[in-house]
């Protein structure tokens with residue numbers, strides 16, 4: 327990893343890894359009971375950095391804080407004011423945000439278990455270990471003055487990691503790759519090909535992003551950091567950078583109706599197991615095994631930029647399936663990452679670009695509804711919870727115990743990354759030429775006010791007639807959520823040490 331050693335020791339390990347070897351995890355949502363004790367605990371907490379991961383770990387700890395948590399630790403207003411508006415307002419902070427995110431009806435924040443005013447966590451502790459080590463590791467982490475410092479709002483259990491989410495699909499396949507070299511200036515020119523490589527500043531604060539700019543973050547007057555714990559900001563060397571090596575962490579507890587999902591599909595295809603699987607795969611956009619739904623071109627996959635990932639799993643675009651005949655336009659992975667470049671297919675090459683710049687080429691209507699993917703990537707770090715079972719078992723067990731996904735993602739700009747993907751692409755009612763439908767896998771089914779419900783999934787067919795599935799029930803319900811700041815380790819020590 328080419329990152330300078332000081333930064334690797336400063337960046338929390340979760341940025342580099344989802345800790346796949348540590349198959350047990352617990353997420354603790356805490357309230358601060360005693361500020362002095364909480365600061366003392368935070369200063370000594372055994373937080374795992376990226377550098378620690380050069381050697382195998384038996385247990386790891388990462389820590390993130392909500393805006394309310396930073397206030398409870400009495401962070402100076404000057405520092406707080408530098409965080410983004412959406413972080414300060416919170417995931418459930420205002421009705422229009424909730425509407426945009428699809429947090430309506432059964433998803434509405436007033437039904438959440440946590441993440442609203444009275445149940446707002448201050449801190450999130452993410453603990454990972456081998457199953458044998460987990461209890462010991464929790465005891466180690468909860469060292470004095472833990473008991474006086476915190477009260478536990480929620481202890482979120484996770485299922486032992488087996489890489490499959492509760493509906494049964496292989497999960498965590500596609501992730502962006504951080505370009506730690508920071509070499510190319512991405513803002514220089516439009517990207518002609520889709521690439522999985524993203525600028526460091528898309529995920530971490532304090533580095534240039536895909537626009538070649540530094541995302542806004544708290545930059546402090548040096549008087550607030552007399553011991554110079556924090557590094558100077560690259561773009562404002564006279565200020566100390568509280569954001570450097572930190573990022574935002576979005577957490578949503580998403581309950582999955584596994585029985586309801588498989589029963590609906592089974593009913594739709596008249597009990598044919600093979601057809602049931604095909605329909606589920608069309609909804610996700612990948613096979614259960616994780617393989618993407620792609621046309622059988624036989625040759626190299628068009629439109630792919632430099633990448634190191636397995637070519638069939640992740641280095642592909644939808645250019646060869648522009649009409650969604652193989653992977654439906656509204657499939658979950660196609661909505662979550664349309665895999666387009668800055669220029670639509672057919673407008674690459676000098677002449678095409680010239681014609682396009684002169685306005686002589688008409689873009690397809692739907693190009694207007696998808697903006698370049700590279701500005702909307704995120705690192706997914708979620709873990710499942712609850713009982714995991716096969717589709718057959720789910721069909722037989724209608725009153726299954728609760729299962730779901732603790733959806734966690736990391737990004738530098740909540741509104742441009744998580745909120746855009748969630749609001750415009752997944753929960754949005756207009757996407758890629760489709761109207762009146764939302765993500766068939768994860769979205770709520772409410773339609774526009776006064777309009778029909780959005781429980782529809784359209785699949786284009788070679789015959790030209792679309793196959794349209796209507797009456798889709800809601801398969802995923804939001805049970806809680808919040809926006810957190812996952813600071814760099816120096817920033818965490820500074821936060822723990824400030825005195826207000």
Ligand code: HEM
Nearest residue numbers: 491495496497498499500580659662663731747748768802
């Ligand atoms: C319970 C809810 C969810 C389930 C069951 C689910 C399931 C899946 C599955 C099976 C995949 C394909 C495998 C992979 O690439 O990892 C996937 C991909 C993905 N999902 Fe979800 N997901 C859920 C919620 C979300 C949410 C809330 C978001 C974002 C706001 C999201 C964003 C993504 C992204 C970005 C990808 C990768 C797309 C790509 O690059 O090809 N998912 N999801």
